[in-house]
Amino acid sequence: MCGACVIEAVKQRMLSRRDVLKAAPLAAAAPAAALSFAHAAEAPRHVVDLTHTVSPEFPTYDGGPAYTVDKRFNFAEHGINAHFVTINEHAGTHLDAPFHFSADGATVDEIPIDKLVCPLAVIDIREKAAADPDASVTPDDIAAWTAAHGPLPDGACVALFSGWADRVESDGFRNADEAGVQHYPGFHAETAAMLLAEGAVAGLASDTLSIDIGASRTFDTHYLWLPAGRWGLEAVAGLDQLPAAGATLIAGAPKRKGGTGGPTRALALV
């Protein structure tokens, strides 16, 4: 809630309200609202944040700013802080909708919410990614996961865990070479094709900037995966805090009409 129409009333209100709050130790002394998931008969679950803090400098695929801000209202002058933000839909931890790589696929608002809350299968390729930034998740990596954990659950998201999130504050996240070609892991197109053929998986997630390898010029995985009515979640954080199987992903996604995707607050329940 914000707007120029409120400013005058707010200015008048501020001083008296501040005085009241200073004089109200009951509010200030309120105990922190501790969260408890404990249910008598269950083991407690906890929440893992899978979202990087996005700033204007957050690395993007195209190298441009993640967003710019118009700080239209500030507390000192207007009694409230309220900004207008111009943001690249594909900046920060964000979702790719089918429409991003198709002429008429589902836009981000059209993805049903129950496709965005799903079991999460984490494929750990840190070892090969450390040896080769152009490494990808292959069908063999999926087979190794299913051998250990059983079939991929219906509606699952398969997450590429390369360890790239640790590089997010450095040039090593985009990892561009002298020719400007980026180098980081993604999903091999054969993997996308295999998962589509099997049918169970709703989404792919990656802790890098793309579900394709950074060096891809043809975006094979994007062009297979998204037009098939699936979604992608890119620049995911926190995969190191998750088990390989058993977590529930809340992928979020803005519900903006006609959007090709957008920054989201992804999290997991473990």
Added chain:
Amino acid sequence: MCGACVIEAVKQRMLSRRDVLKAAPLAAAAPAAALSFAHAAEAPRHVVDLTHTVSPEFPTYDGGPAYTVDKRFNFAEHGINAHFVTINEHAGTHLDAPFHFSADGATVDEIPIDKLVCPLAVIDIREKAAADPDASVTPDDIAAWTAAHGPLPDGACVALFSGWADRVESDGFRNADEAGVQHYPGFHAETAAMLLAEGAVAGLASDTLSIDIGASRTFDTHYLWLPAGRWGLEAVAGLDQLPAAGATLIAGAPKRKGGTGGPTRALALV
């Protein structure tokens, strides 16, 4: 009503309410609205979308557009669709961070994720809201909820359910009179003060455009609630699909550095 009067009234009300609770074994014995996540062996839970689809025409507090779009890349010309969006942080179903109504409160990225996943207490005031659009959630409404469902759970969000979401496609959502004053329900400042004093509640949610009543010129509830380190969730959808107690809210919130709030994909697990 002066701020000091609010605090004094609240203190008085708290004492009497505590006495009522002490003398009410029924309330004490009522099952706590504890949080429970589905495990394999349990009845499956389902997901309820609490988010309106936001379009440029979505009603806003100040009457301006919710956002504008630069469709920078389109599939026919560029092989992908990708947009840049300029959005009011307080448009659509969105979160208010403490910083929105304070000089130095937490910005939206600073709210810990475990404060944004919480038990949801739904306060149904549809009957009085239908009779009076300036109706508010009062301490008595909270007392009625706790009498039926037990104490508000630690870290809970208290949601105002006025039925206003049904009006979102019409002028009846902002419901402005000839003088431009909006009329829709909110939380009474006494309720905010009481909940702060009790300490358990992390967030307020409303199915209207504001946690204050639309006709407020002084934003008492915002100025009490947000500077105390709490958050608000406004223009929520789907409350008619939730039980009064027992749902788990995923409030989401963008993790944008320095933000005063922002559009979010709110949902509930039931």
